[in-house]
Amino acid sequence: MNKKIIALLLCLLLCFAMASSFKLIAEAADHHCSGRDCHICLELRASFSLLNGIILAVIAAFLLSVAVSACPLLKRRFGAGRKDTLVSLKVRLTI
Numbered sequence: 627m628n629k630k631i632i633a634l635l636l637c638l639l640l641c642f643a644m645a646s647s648f649k650l651i652a653e654a655a656d657h658h659c660s661g662r663d664c665h666i667c668l669e670l671r672a673s674f675s676l677l678n679g680i681i682l683a684v685i686a687a688f689l690l691s692v693a694v695s696a697c698p699l700l701k702r703r704f705g706a707g708r709k710d711t712l713v714s715l716k717v718r719l720t721i
């Protein structure tokens with residue numbers, strides 16, 4: 627399967643998880659809490675934890691992309707323009 631399709635599917639899954647977490651938080655924010663073992667509070671904590679993880683991952687990806695684009699050595703190693711050709715690898719063809 628193509629890498630772009632996999633990336634698109636993962637992005638859609640991430641957006642769906644974020645949207646469902648926001649929806650759950652918005653709907654259950656003013657629930658009637660039954661006490662310490664409230665299952666809605668547990669779901670709210672799980673949603674907040676998921677959103678915190680997603681936000682941290684997005685921040686880490688952003689910082690990594692800034693670091694790769696700012697540092698020439700990292701850009702050469704991980705950049706999108708890196709293509710190995712016979713000329714760039716300095717391969718000499720002898721007949």
Ligand SMILES: [Zn+2]
Nearest residue numbers: 659660664667
């Ligand atoms: Zn509760």
